[in-house]
Amino acid sequence: MKYNTLSFIFLLTNIIIYSCQIEDNTNPIYKKDNSITIQVGTRKVLTNKFTNNLQAVVPMWGVGIPRNSSLFSTIQEAEHAIVWQPKSLTDGAYNHYACLANFKGKFYAMWGNNTIGEDAPGQRVLFSTSDSWGTWSDAKELFPAPGPLKPRSEVGIHLKPDRWAIIEDVLYAIVYIHEAGRYPIACSVNENGLVGNPFLLDSLSSNSSLPEFMQQIDISQLLTPSSPKLKQWYIDNDQINWWADSESGVIRNGIDGSQLIESFIYRAKDNTKVIMMRCWGTSSNPVHNNRMYVSFKDENGDWGLLYPTDIPDSPSRSQAITLDDGTVLLIGNQIAPEFDKAIYLDRDPMTVAVSKDGFIFDEVYNLRIKAPNYYRFSGIGGRNPGFAYSSSLVFEGWLYTLYSVGKEDMEITRVPLSAMNL
Secondary structure (H helix, E strand, O other): OHHHHHHHHHHHHHHHHHHOOEEOOOEEOOOHHHOEEEEEOOEEEEEOOEOOOOOEOEOOEOOOOOOOHHHOEEOOOOEEEEEEOOOOHHHOOEEEEEEEEEEOOEEEEEEEEEOOEOOOOOOEEEEEEEOEOOEOOOOEEEEOOOOOOOOOOOOOOEEEEEEEEEEOOEEEEEEEEEOOOOEEEEEEEOOOOOEOOOEEOOOOOOOOOOOHHHOOOOHHHOEOOHHHHHHHHHHHOOOOOOOOOHHHOOOOEOOOOOEEEEEEEEEOOOOOEEEEEEEOOEOOEOOOOOEEEEEEEOOOOOOOOOEEEEEEOOOOOOEEEEOOOOOEEEEEOOOOOOOOOOOOOOEOOEEEEEEOOOOOEOEEEEEEOOOOOOOOOOOOEOOOOEEEEEEEEEEOOEEEEEEEEOOOEEEEEEEEHHHHOO
16 A cells, blocks of 8 residues: 555656646647646636646647747738828827727727837827828827926826727727826817817826816816716727726736736627736846736626736737627737747737637738838837737728837738638
8 A cells, every 4th residue: 555655646746747848938748638627717728738837828829839920921912001100300209009990981090109208208199090091191189298298217197099989979089197197088089180178087086187288177077978988888899998907807917926918808709708918027027928818707707817828929919809700800919939938029020810719819910021120210218120009990891900110100001801711
């Protein structure tokens, strides 16, 4: 009996060691019977994949780990157009945070703009419109600078676009205030490009302050009948703001303690709601692992903690769109040569991954490759090469994607769905 017990312990120890072996940090070696079932939100997931820290991974990637753009097919039918380029430094040579909408057949683009650099105090929001492919109006101010322009090293109020929303035949632009509390404001934009007065979506908290351009508005007009409708719009349309946290039922730490940012939601073909976020890190604090994180919920459940997946991430912001037949498109920069190494890559190529059920992405295409590795204007902080922070929609059989190029220019790509066999 003693011999059998020792043999069993020895065998179990070797099974555990064997199941944790990892080759090249990307190709785990497993036995079939080493699979485990994990509870991810309201969904049970079978997996035999683990991170370098032995955290169970949700398998969602059905193609290889991309070491360069040659792994995926580039869509030859893709068409590209310039939306807006700054003509001088005073126009603001930092442009990022794309948001795209189509309203009554007309396209609307908005983005964050700064003359100093990424998220510097005073960052404003611009917009442009298009009635026909490839032709865009000159950029106009949608939300002016909310406070004084200051160096990036200083803390100060600034704006970041969130998204467009259409309610009762009216188009609204929603942006977020940062560094004066964090909360949304909105305004209407009509078909002639006229911008309405900005208003709050909710009452201002005691630790928040208004941007300068709203401080002269009568307090009775800061909340409008549209305010609660816009809040409900997010729920009705399976949307969530990029900075969602516990107030939205989202925990911004993964199951493994990773810090997560830039949340988005979509529905899988079976109607399961899926939330994804990316792992966050900086060059001085490289804690990200080049993985997307995920959780699931039904109509009655909570999200729960997000688990790491095997979907690669450059890292960058991503977005998902569910088509009418339940096919899900994941648009972003789904590239990384290996996981769990905190690699920072240029956001090139920009990709679209296709899933027939919303759970396994097994086709990936390059939407655009070969980003410029230079800037037309120097002295702007926080930029990096690549096609990034895209915003996409499907209109009349085409996928349209707005994005920044090197965080300097705004451009758009469209591809026919038929080019992806959709």
